[in-house]
Amino acid sequence: AQKITQTQPGMFVQEKEAVTLDCTYDTSDPSYGLFWYKQPSSGEMIFLIYQGSYDQQNATEGRYSLNFQKARKSANLVISASQLGDSAMYFCAMREINTGGFKTIFGAGTRLFVKA
Amino acid sequence: GAGVSQSPSNKVTEKGKDVELRCDPISGHTALYWYRQSLGQGLEFLIYFQGNSAPDKSGLPSDRFSAERTGGSVSTLTIQRTQQEDSAVYLCASNRGDSQETQYFGPGTRLLVL
Numbered sequence: 625a626q627k628i629t630q631t632q633p634g635m636f637v638q639e640k641e642a643v644t645l646d647c648t649y650d651t652s653d654p655s656y657g658l659f660w661y662k663q664p665s666s667g668e669m670i671f672l673i674y675q676g677s678y679d680q681q682n683a684t685e686g687r688y689s690l691n692f693q694k695a696r697k698s699a700n701l702v703i704s705a706s707q708l709g710d711s712a713m714y715f716c717a718m719r720e721i722n723t724g725g726f727k728t729i730f731g732a733g734t735r736l737f738v739k740a
Numbered sequence: 741g742a743g744v745s746q747s748p749s750n751k752v753t754e755k756g757k758d759v760e761l762r763c764d765p766i767s768g769h770t771a772l773y774w775y776r777q778s779l780g781q782g783l784e785f786l787i788y789f790q791g792n793s794a795p796d797k798s799g800l801p802s803d804r805f806s807a808e809r810t811g812g813s814v815s816t817l818t819i820q821r822t823q824q825e826d827s828a829v830y831l832c833a834s835n836r837g838d839s840q841e842t843q844y845f846g847p848g849t850r851l852l853v854l
Contacts, residue, residue, distance in 0.1 A: 630782075657839065657840055659842060667829065667847065667848055668845065668847060669831065669833075669845035671842040671843075671844075674840065674842060676840055715782060715783065717783075719839065721839045725788070725790075725795050725796055726771050726773070726788050726790065726796075726835075726837065726839065727785055727788060727796050727798075727799075728773070728785065728843065729785055730775075730782045730783040730784075730785075731782055732781065732782040733781075733782050
């Protein structure tokens with residue numbers, strides 16, 4: 625069964641510093657996709673970045689990058705040059721492509737606090 | 741273009757009543773998803789539709805929960821005989837059905853069962 629684990633309930637980072645949010649996953653499907661979403665206090669879910677299991681390079685989107693270590697089954701999100709507006713909940717999610725259809729499961733989330 | 745919309749935005753009901761939550765996906769999106777998010781928690785998968793059919797209903801918590809989708813567009817999530825533990829935000833999302841594509845989320849319906 626697919627499983628997503630985010631072990632950091634809360635994280636603090638100083639403005640302009642980089643921060644890494646951890647995510648590990650478990651699946652037996654060789655074909656899967658990993659997603660990160662941001663949820664500010666307003667409640668909307670904002671897509672940040674995607675990594676496919678067969679992608680050779682780590683995904684990057686602006687200040688967001690995904691540190692994909694396939695053998696360790698980890699997909700950590702790195703936010704560079706943190707901004708006050710980055711304070712939010714962050715969710716890691718996984719979709720098993722061969723066996724899961726379009727079902728996507730989410731981790732419990734990490735709440736990030738950016739300090740001025 | 742218009743995003744995913746959900747109605748109502750807030751719903752307060754009494755224990756034992758039935759409620760219907762509506763989701764209007766982005767036009768042309770064939771896949772539609774329902775999630776539940778309890779306060780301070782992650783998203784719990786409920787059900788997804790491909791067109792009008794629901795290949796995976798495994799996340800529905802009990803037989804009090806049901807969902808349907810008509811015309812490959814609007815979906816309704818129905819909760820019968822609501823319980824206090826049903827209180828949560830119910831999120832709907834849609835996409836074109838590409839396995840590598842993100843889901844586009846609606847603003848959610850906040851349900852409070854008294």
